[in-house]
Each structure stands twice: as C-alpha cells, then as structure tokens.
Amino acid sequence: MKFKFLAILGVALVLNVSYGKEASAKQLTTQMQYSTTASTSVAQIKQGAGDSGTFKAGEHPTQGTVRVVTEKGKRYLEFGQGFKTDNGPDLYVILHRSDAPPVSGIKKKDYVSLARLQKTSGAQRYSLPDNVNLADFRSVAVWCRKFNATFGYAPLNK
Secondary structure, three states, rough: OHHHHHHHHHHHHHHHHHHHHHHHHHHHHHHHHHHHHHHHHHHHEOOOOEEEOOOEEEEOOOOOEEEEEEEEEEEEEEEOOEEEOOOOOOEEEEEOOOOOOOOOOHHHHHHHEEOOOOOOEOOEEOOOOOOOOHHHHEEEEEOOOOOEEEEEEEOOOO
C-alpha cells in the first residue's frame, strides 16, 4: 500500500513539474511577444524613406548596417550589431552628400559631423540634429578627421 501511495505521489509530482515548466514557457513566450511588440512601437523604423544602408570599405575594411530610427519623435542613426571598422585616431560619424564619399580629401561643404565614433564594433546609436535634412545626404561615413580619410561608408538607400 505504501508503495502504491509513493508511486501515485511521484506521478503527481512529475505532472506538476511538467505543467509548471509548460506554464512558465508559455508565460515567457507571452512576455517576449509583448516586449517585442512594445519595443517595435517605441522605435518606429522609417520605412520607405530609404534610410538604411550597408557599410563598404574606404581606407579601411568596414562592414555592417546602419538605419535611421525614430523614437519618441527623435531621430537616430543606429549601427547594427555587425558593424566593424579598424581603430584609428579622431574617428567621427558623418553624413555625406554623395553616395560614395572620397577616400581622402573630404570638403567641409559636403558633410555634417554628428559625433565621435563610440566604438569600432557593435551596435551603437547617434542622435540626428533636428536641423539636419536627411534628403540632403546620401551616405553615412566613418571619417578620420586628423588625416581627412574615409574609413568606410554606407550609401543610404533612397
């Protein structure tokens, strides 16, 4: 009789643990779906405006993607997790008027500087000033101010 009781108790325990794991998995899935939906609604990607591109090498190998996102009415350039370029002195993120900025000798009238490059790899975000009209610029570049050299650039799909 004791053995039967222990067997039933064991089966009940296994079923309870299984149900608990399934319920936890369902709850986690629901939370992940809510989180994804919430973050998508907070950071609306400007579709159709042609505000994305893939980096190409200039003076140095550069890879990854960039896109323009709008969050709470503010615009940002967002480099993807796969972004990577070489280390260098005095690196800046700029918007350039042409699809392919010159490898060297960029002229001041042809670009606007946004900020120092935060890091040479990985996801990062740069605020776009309200007075910058993206329609005036056709690419994003990583630029070495000290040597006036374009490390890499991403034409913005227009």
